[in-house]
Amino acid sequence: MNAYEIGEMEALCIQEETAYCTAECPVHVNVRALMSYVNKGSFEKAFKSYAKQVKFPRIISRVCDEPCRAVCIRKKLDDSLAVRLIEKACVDYTVVKRHNRSGKVKKSERIAVIGGGLSGLSCSVELVSKGYDVTLYEKTERLGGRLWDFDRLLLPAEIITNELSELEGAGVRVCLNSAVVSLSELDFEAVYVGTGIIGESFALTQSAEKSKGVDPVSLATSMEGVFVGGSMLVPEQHYSPIYSVSQGVRAGKSIDRYFRKLSLSGEREKEGSYQTRLYTDIRDKEIKLMVPVNDSARGYSEAGAKEEAARCLQCDCKICVKTCCFLESYSEYPKSYVKNISKSLTVIPTMGTRFASRLVNSCSVCGLCKEVCVTKFDMGVACLDARKIMVEQGDMPAAFHDFFLRDMMFANSEQSFLVRQQPGAQACSYLFFPGCQLSASSPGNVEKAYKYLMTMLPGGVGLMLGCCGAPAEWSGRTEVYKEQLQQFQGHWESLGRPKVILSCPTCIKMFKEYLPEVPVQSLWGLIAQVGFSRKDNSAKGLSIAVYDPCSSRYDPESQGSVRKILKELGCDITELPLHGIYAQCCSYGGLIQAVNPELANQITNQRISASHLPYVTYCINCRNDFAAKGKPVWYLLDLLFGEVSEAEANQQVPGYTERRNNRITLKTYLLESIWGETMEIAQQKYEKIELSYSATIQEKMERELILLNEVKEVIYYAEQTGNKIIDTANNHFVAHLQLGIITYWAEYLPKGNAYEVFNVYAHRMQIDEKGS
Amino acid sequence: MQDEDQKQVVCYKCNVALELRKTEVSYQGYKFAADLHRCPSCGQAYISEELVKGKMKQVEKELEEK
Numbered sequence: 043m044n045a046y047e048i049g050e051m052e053a054l055c056i057q058e059e060t061a062y063c064t065a066e067c068p069v070h071v072n073v074r075a076l077m078s079y080v081n082k083g084s085f086e087k088a089f090k091s092y093a094k095q096v097k098f099p100r101i102i103s104r105v106c107d108e109p110c111r112a113v114c115i116r117k118k119l120d121d122s123l124a125v126r127l128i129e130k131a132c133v134d135y136t137v138v139k140r141h142n143r144s145g146k147v148k149k150s151e152r153i154a155v156i157g158g159g160l161s162g163l164s165c166s167v168e169l170v171s172k173g174y175d176v177t178l179y180e181k182t183e184r185l186g187g188r189l190w191d192f193d194r195l196l197l198p199a200e201i202i203t204n205e206l207s208e209l210e211g212a213g214v215r216v217c218l219n220s221a222v223v224s225l226s227e228l229d230f231e232a233v234y235v236g237t238g239i240i241g242e243s244f245a246l247t248q249s250a251e252k253s254k255g256v257d258p259v260s261l262a263t264s265m266e267g268v269f270v271g272g273s274m275l276v277p278e279q280h281y282s283p284i285y286s287v288s289q290g291v292r293a294g295k296s297i298d299r300y301f302r303k304l305s306l307s308g309e310r311e312k313e314g315s316y317q318t319r320l321y322t323d324i325r326d327k328e329i330k331l332m333v334p335v336n337d338s339a340r341g342y343s344e345a346g347a348k349e350e351a352a353r354c355l356q357c358d359c360k361i362c363v364k365t366c367c368f369l370e371s372y373s374e375y376p377k378s379y380v381k382n383i384s385k386s387l388t389v390i391p392t393m394g395t396r397f398a399s400r401l402v403n404s405c406s407v408c409g410l411c412k413e414v415c416v417t418k419f420d421m422g423v424a425c426l427d428a429r430k431i432m433v434e435q436g437d438m439p440a441a442f443h444d445f446f447l448r449d450m451m452f453a454n455s456e457q458s459f460l461v462r463q464q465p466g467a468q469a470c471s472y473l474f475f476p477g478c479q480l481s482a483s484s485p486g487n488v489e490k491a492y493k494y495l496m497t498m499l500p501g502g503v504g505l506m507l508g509c510c511g512a513p514a515e516w517s518g519r520t521e522v523y524k525e526q527l528q529q530f531q532g533h534w535e536s537l538g539r540p541k542v543i544l545s546c547p548t549c550i551k552m553f554k555e556y557l558p559e560v561p562v563q564s565l566w567g568l569i570a571q572v573g574f575s576r577k578d579n580s581a582k583g584l585s586i587a588v589y590d591p592c593s594s595r596y597d598p599e600s601q602g603s604v605r606k607i608l609k610e611l612g613c614d615i616t617e618l619p620l621h622g623i624y625a626q627c628c629s630y631g632g633l634i635q636a637v638n639p640e641l642a643n644q645i646t647n648q649r650i651s652a653s654h655l656p657y658v659t660y661c662i663n664c665r666n667d668f669a670a671k672g673k674p675v676w677y678l679l680d681l682l683f684g685e686v687s688e689a690e691a692n693q694q695v696p697g698y699t700e701r702r703n704n705r706i707t708l709k710t711y712l713l714e715s716i717w718g719e720t721m722e723i724a725q726q727k728y729e730k731i732e733l734s735y736s737a738t739i740q741e742k743m744e745r746e747l748i749l750l751n752e753v754k755e756v757i758y759y760a761e762q763t764g765n766k767i768i769d770t771a772n773n774h775f776v777a778h779l780q781l782g783i784i785t786y787w788a789e790y791l792p793k794g795n796a797y798e799v800f801n802v803y804a805h806r807m808q809i810d811e812k813g814s
Numbered sequence: 815m816q817d818e819d820q821k822q823v824v825c826y827k828c829n830v831a832l833e834l835r836k837t838e839v840s841y842q843g844y845k846f847a848a849d850l851h852r853c854p855s856c857g858q859a860y861i862s863e864e865l866v867k868g869k870m871k872q873v874e875k876e877l878e879e880k
Binding site: 399400439441442764765766767768769770771775776778787801803804805806807808809810811812 | 821822823824825826827832837838839840841842850852853857858859860861863866867870871873874875877878879880
């Protein structure tokens, strides 16, 4: 997608769609706003909003047939909201009832309205509000039509009289006792006929099929400038006061269009009742029955109305926002996010802030939002494409992904990368690719799994240690991940295109998406299929929760196989609230750590509190993130090949430096123990210096993504060149060095043959030390 | 941007106290001047952790959003 297309995604998000009640209401009373006002006790504001839509608030609030209640989703929980009663309370508890009715005739066109019932009255009000000259003809001695048929207790005569007496003040010329016999006797530019169910139809409609000959959208008839509406178009049993109001308003809008020579029926889909696209999830809503009314004619007290209004669910969607810490953290929703992203990508940087830059890079790209969304809106796709555009435009802050890209390059460097056929095998039918992070964080499991595969599978199992390129993909660097995948492909071809066994769910996802010609097999599926040889019962009865990694979302084979293996081990499995297709990212995905560490921290904390049980996962990054926060968690291979001890679940996570060393050690060790080869490890001079530092410094280095080698390089450089300063407060040396795009600082002192490090820190800004 | 750190820092090589000087710093393609501790003789810089974690971090964040 380009920036424009990312912006266009906004149409898919339904958060701003109309509430069910408002869409169903033919005059679109803003029920959500009304309820919110009443809930706060702002009856006047509620009245104003209500009066604007219904035209005759005192009357309608007593007789409305409430089509809104039929679609109120509270109905699925308990009772529909008592909308009309609350509307009546707005009228009752508003002292000064101000209507925005202008009485000024500004236009020359004159309109005759025939019939003083609700539709004719509404049409008149609509037209005078637009400045037209309106004359209303009523054949009886009073306005109101069928309103006089209502029970007087419900609708007292003075309410009708008072409300309708305002009409003339609003600018309508009212002619009572004026029966119109023929339309030809009238000298007007347009006519509205709303004479009711038994009124004169002037042969504009046919009694058998009332609406025949009338355009249902514009209410225009075959006679030029003549419109009809109201209850004369509907069968008796369908009489609806609010529908009559809407018909009058609709005809008024048509007459306005008619004079302005606009299309009578174009773009009017949202006039009258329509179907909203909104979706509101009510699974977590509390049951609250309707507040009872003692006297249905009097309605609610102020307090009763407020209490009932509080039952309004304020229907919206935000289902993704409620499911995702990232979407929630920016306080809005995908519709506004993609609009911002699109704008951000096209704005000239110096002209304004690219406020979406961090947002775009704070998404784990896990795809959970798409799964919970009724329209399948995928914020991950928008963010990933936006990252690609940022990279192409040269706008991506390098520091956002630098650390993890360097880690990827290291995993594929001479020091860590390894590819070999099974020793002694004639062919290579399989290739085990454990992924960069397993070799780094749990090298013992790589060895055990490889040996297991060599024992269980015929035809030779090769081994490749490296990275699939996922970090580059997450960072928006298309060329870089393609390069990594091509390197893989080259080796795979030269091994005779073996079937590739993958343990990392992200590798599986990457291979399936970008290397479709490579046959892949999930390690978990394979283990479930060929079996394993764990003889003891150490995992029997172990109560655990399975944590599905986000990349396994569309990999039911791995998800199912993992559960099968755990059952065979005798584990007592509990499912987390979100699992399977709803799997959540641990916070490693999308490389958000360096971009938004606070968010990453919040996400991981939320994940580990989803269950008090220890977790079992099959993504080593998930294990690392959770275990680093003290959550007991086993990597599945530990349960298959390890001791299944509590100590194992609580096993410390190796730091970033240790992970790099682990890769080197694993390669050296495997080469020697399996292939009988020795590898010379070329060490840089600075790597040979010894450092001592406290656990606090160690933690700080992890948190701030500073590697031990980087500290060594700073100190080595300072000692070689003398470029250091002395802090006179403690006589410590302080030195710095820019390595790549980051400048590292170390506070230290020599200690015997080594150096004691007191502090480390780093920044992204660059200093020009050459200038004076 | 100015380093508010008051501590006395001395250049190891030149054995002179560092003093605040206008220094060009750059990030994300933007260049501007900051008052940093510099050796008046060789130009070596010192930036306190306080500045790095405070004002500098804030400016970095702002420029990353540009």
